[in-house]
Amino acid sequence: MNNDVNATWPKLPVALKKIAIDPTSDDYELMCSNYFVTGRPKLILRATTERDVIASIQYVKKIRENVSHSIPFSFRSGGHGISMASVNDGGIILDISQLSSITVTDAEQGLVQVQAGAVWGDVAEALRPFNLIISSGDFGDTGVGGLATGGGIGLLVRRLGLTIDHIVSARLVTADGEIRVTDHQKYPDLFWGTRGGNSQLGMVTAFTFKASKLVEEKSDISLPFTVQTIESQTSNLTKFIQQWQSWITHASSKMSSNLMLTAENRNTVHINASNFWAGSINSDAKALFKSALSLSEVNKQQLETKSYAELVKAPHIPHSGQQPVFVKNILLDAMNANIGDIISKILVSPGIIGIEMRAIDGPLNTINADETAWHDRKAKVFLAMWLQKDTEPHAKEVFGPLQDLGTGVYSSYSSDLSIEESQRIWPEETGRKLRKLITKYDPQHLFNQGHYW
Numbered sequence: 027m028n029n030d031v032n033a034t035w036p037k038l039p040v041a042l043k044k045i046a047i048d049p050t051s052d053d054y055e056l057m058c059s060n061y062f063v064t065g066r067p068k069l070i071l072r073a074t075t076e077r078d079v080i081a082s083i084q085y086v087k088k089i090r091e092n093v094s095h096s097i098p099f100s101f102r103s104g105g106h107g108i109s110m111a112s113v114n115d116g117g118i119i120l121d122i123s124q125l126s127s128i129t130v131t132d133a134e135q136g137l138v139q140v141q142a143g144a145v146w147g148d149v150a151e152a153l154r155p156f157n158l159i160i161s162s163g164d165f166g167d168t169g170v171g172g173l174a175t176g177g178g179i180g181l182l183v184r185r186l187g188l189t190i191d192h193i194v195s196a197r198l199v200t201a202d203g204e205i206r207v208t209d210h211q212k213y214p215d216l217f218w219g220t221r222g223g224n225s226q227l228g229m230v231t232a233f234t235f236k237a238s239k240l241v242e243e244k245s246d247i248s249l250p251f252t253v254q255t256i257e258s259q260t261s262n263l264t265k266f267i268q269q270w271q272s273w274i275t276h277a278s279s280k281m282s283s284n285l286m287l288t289a290e291n292r293n294t295v296h297i298n299a300s301n302f303w304a305g306s307i308n309s310d311a312k313a314l315f316k317s318a319l320s321l322s323e324v325n326k327q328q329l330e331t332k333s334y335a336e337l338v339k340a341p342h343i344p345h346s347g348q349q350p351v352f353v354k355n356i357l358l359d360a361m362n363a364n365i366g367d368i369i370s371k372i373l374v375s376p377g378i379i380g381i382e383m384r385a386i387d388g389p390l391n392t393i394n395a396d397e398t399a400w401h402d403r404k405a406k407v408f409l410a411m412w413l414q415k416d417t418e419p420h421a422k423e424v425f426g427p428l429q430d431l432g433t434g435v436y437s438s439y440s441s442d443l444s445i446e447e448s449q450r451i452w453p454e455e456t457g458r459k460l461r462k463l464i465t466k467y468d469p470q471h472l473f474n475q476g477h478y479w
């Protein structure tokens with residue numbers, strides 16, 4: 027790289043030179059994208075230690091203070107952020123993907139220390155020999171840092187709740203360049219805001235999670251997972267959604283269900299359902315899989331049994347901005363009678379890729395709303411609309427009728443970075459509390475990437 031990143035910026039400290047990448051570096055093209063966009067940053071700092079993270083944040087602070095507070099600063103863990111804020115043009119990216127160690131510190135208690143640059147597929151693989159599982163996302167390449175600061179709706183959400191509900195402590199680098207170990211006793215305010223508040227209070231370098239031991243009854247054998255995938259269609263989406271919700275609500279918490287809805291016209295909606303059963307197939311599972319087939323006109327069904335680690339295996343696909351999309355979502359405490367009609371109409375709008383629905387009822391609903399910065403603790407269903415990036419200008423209008431039905435929004439699954447969206451994610455007391463913490467710990471808004479106020 028050039029010795030001077032930018033003539034107007036303060037000199038790069040010696041300690042950061044070895045981790046700095048600029049547009050003249052060989053690795054630049056490999057490092058300037060995330061999963062959704064390619065950025066053109068002036069500088070990428072690829073941290074390999076927590077000390078690098080601290081030095082990088084201190085350097086960025088200096089640039090902001092000496093040059094301009096508007097120089098973009100992004101940080102990236104797994105690079106799968108639907109906010110797309112982990113890359114930028116003309117600024118700095120702090121990449122911590124090399125901070126990816128996963129250590130089981132107490133197998134009996136299920137305590138696991140995970141650096142925030144790890145990806146969830148690798149976490150599942152590292153925990154497999156211990157029969158431990160942390161419920162995270164459904165795709166192995168998603169990063170620990172982004173998901174575990176936002177929420178974490180995983181394949182076991184109906185059994186184990188959100189990922190953030192299993193965090194025991196988090197190591198957070200705040201805007202003053204200090205490392206703060208946060209938990210229920212130490213910095214409880216930061217600990218509250220780090221679980222659901224995204225990156226607004228600082229950068230997490232590592233989490234300690236309490237993983238769950240999921241084994242066959244009266245044995246030490248890890249649970250198998252059976253996945254039922256169903257390709258089907260319906261001409262009455264409202265009826266299907268009502269029946270699906272009733273089916274999953276009455277099902278054991280061992281069952282999870284995700285749907286992807288698509289349509290070419292308003293008369294027929296195609297449904298790709300993935301139903302996951304955690305455990306050996308018993309009569310309950312058989313009955314549930316059978317009744318799932320009666321909810322729509324089935325074209326194809328497949329049953330497959332795998333370990334959890336196999337289900338969420340990380341393919342480690344390099345990033346090149348390969349998914350140019352825009353995503354909006356809502357949380358729903360209850361299902362509206364018109365939802366099927368609204369979705370059917372949206373599905374035929376230009377640029378729509380599909381609408382995803384997941385049942386999230388269960389342990390998520392048992393945590394008090396003021397325990398974490400995830401606001402909507404009554405949510406039973408998560409719904410997300412994926413559309414082509416070039417139709418983004420119409421996204422809010424298209425999504426409007428669904429937005430009106432929502433009782434909340436999941437921060438880590440929204441590409442809408444407007445203030446209105448932040449107010450929907452963190453409304454009322456949750457928002458007031460977060461803003462107070464930002465004023466206290468990050469008055470210069472160093473971490474104002476992604477959703478902001």
Ligand SMILES: Cc1cc2nc3c(=O)[nH]c(=O)nc-3n(C[C@H](O)[C@H](O)[C@H](O)COP(=O)(O)OP(=O)(O)OC[C@H]3O[C@@H](n4cnc5c(N)ncnc54)[C@H](O)[C@@H]3O)c2cc1C
Pocket residue numbers: 060061100101102103104105106107108109110111112122142143162163164165167168169170171172173175176177178179180224225226228229230231438439475476
């Ligand atoms: C294909 C795909 C599947 C997904 N599936 C699921 C799913 O099943 N369940 C689910 O809950 N979510 C899912 N997501 C959403 C995903 O969890 C979020 O987008 C998350 O932010 C990705 O984290 P990351 O570290 O990979 O992202 P990055 O792009 O690295 O970061 C995204 C943002 O998170 C914040 N952030 C990142 N690292 C840190 C850190 N160390 N400390 C503080 N803040 C940080 C920053 O604001 C950053 O801009 C999925 C996303 C994709 C692309």
